[in-house]
Amino acid sequence: MSAPCPILGFTVRIGLHESAPESQGAALTQSLTQMLATHDLVASGGGRRQLLFIVSREGSQATEAERRLVEGWASEWSDVADIAVSDLVDLGPAS
Numbered sequence: 001m002s003a004p005c006p007i008l009g010f011t012v013r014i015g016l017h018e019s020a021p022e023s024q025g026a027a028l029t030q031s032l033t034q035m036l037a038t039h040d041l042v043a044s045g046g047g048r049r050q051l052l053f054i055v056s057r058e059g060s061q062a063t064e065a066e067r068r069l070v071e072g073w074a075s076e077w078s079d080v081a082d083i084a085v086s087d088l089v090d091l092g093p094a095s
Contacts, residue, residue, distance in 0.1 A: 006090035009056035010067050012074070013084045016049045020080045025049065028077055035073050039066060056091055064088060 012032070016025050025048065036043050036055060041062060045053040055070065056062055067088055074083035 004092060006061070007056060007092040008061040008063075008088050009054060009091040010062060010070070010088050011086040012043070012051075012053040012055060012070060013086075014047075014051040014053075015082045016051075017079075017081060022048060024080045025051065028080055031077070032070075032073065036070075039069065041066060054091065062088065 014025075014028065016022070016028075029046065029051065032053065033043055041055055041057050043053040043055045045051065055066075057066075067085060071085045074085060077083060
């Protein structure tokens with residue numbers, strides 16, 4: 001029996017700056033989810049001042065180009081939060 005195909009995706013960790021109101025966190029989250037939807041990606045997760053999202057593609061693999069796209073988006077929010085985008089990882093269940 002062959003191994004299942006990996007489910008490639010990545011994480012986005014967001015820490016709002018102390019000076020940023022929580023409303024900016026909501027705006028940042030909305031911006032991220034809209035940008036991901038435009039590229040047929042989905043995110044699960046959330047938080048208030050410390051946010052964690054797992055980004056993937058329904059029925060397919062997220063790509064390195066999409067991960068870099070999110071890094072570009074993150075740079076636009078650097079005045080509001082520290083944002084780290086992980087490398088691509090297999091999000092499937094561990095054997």
